[in-house]
Amino acid sequence: MDVRRADERYRGGDPAAGISSLHAFSFGPHYDPDNLRFGAVIACNEERLAPGAGFDEHPHSHTEIVTWVVEGELTHRDSAGNESVLRHGDVQRLSSAGGVRHVERNDGELPLVFVQMWLAPVEPGGDPAYETVRGIADSTPYAVPEAGAMLHVRRLTAGERTAVPDAPHVYVHVVRGEVRLDGVELGEGDAARITDAKDLELAAGAPAELLVWEMSVG
Structure with missing residues (x-):
């Protein structure tokens, strides 16, 4: 990571x-x-x-x-x-x-x-x-098949957790708030580039909004 x-x-x-x-x-x-x-x-x-x-x-x-x-x-x-x-x-x-x-x-x-x-x-x-x-829901991934990618929007309350997709490449961008990823604290504007992501999760320390790209190619 x-x-x-x-x-x-x-x-x-x-x-x-x-x-x-x-x-x-x-x-x-x-x-x-x-x-x-x-x-x-x-x-x-x-x-x-x-x-x-x-x-x-x-x-x-x-x-x-x-x-x-x-x-x-x-x-x-x-x-x-x-x-x-x-x-x-x-x-x-x-x-x-x-x-x-x-x-x-x-x-x-x-x-x-x-x-x-x-x-x-x-x-x-x-x-x-x-x-x-319009108004995409957290439970609705947005597919970009032309790039072999899927966007997941995550809005977390304080203390809430969400799984990171298992994928060859995952890009996490913190729009706002604070989260912990595999023991690392991420704040607003921080990003994580994960190769061969497996069994990871994000935990919000404060209300957070995240953009998570799940990618099969690259």
């Missing part, structure tokens, strides 16, 4: 434009050859957008992009004609496939925080696709 702390993440974005970013993997001008990916995950970005701030239209290709809103509202528009407003509890996936362009903005009146995770597809190419699941 490889634990990465919140304060180890690379800082990016454009603070003057109201954009603050924290990157868990190599991203943009920050390149670390030893931190390019884990399993299918090639990016795990925490984005903070001030009201009125956003990312202008930009391209993506050959990437599965999954977004989880922590607080506020995220407006999405893309070149395939999709438009939506995402709130906490919603899961959004943009399968960029052979190529798509999109815009992400905070058109609301309050600050926006979201976690965006990029996964490498098993096979490149194909047609772009878009999907939003």
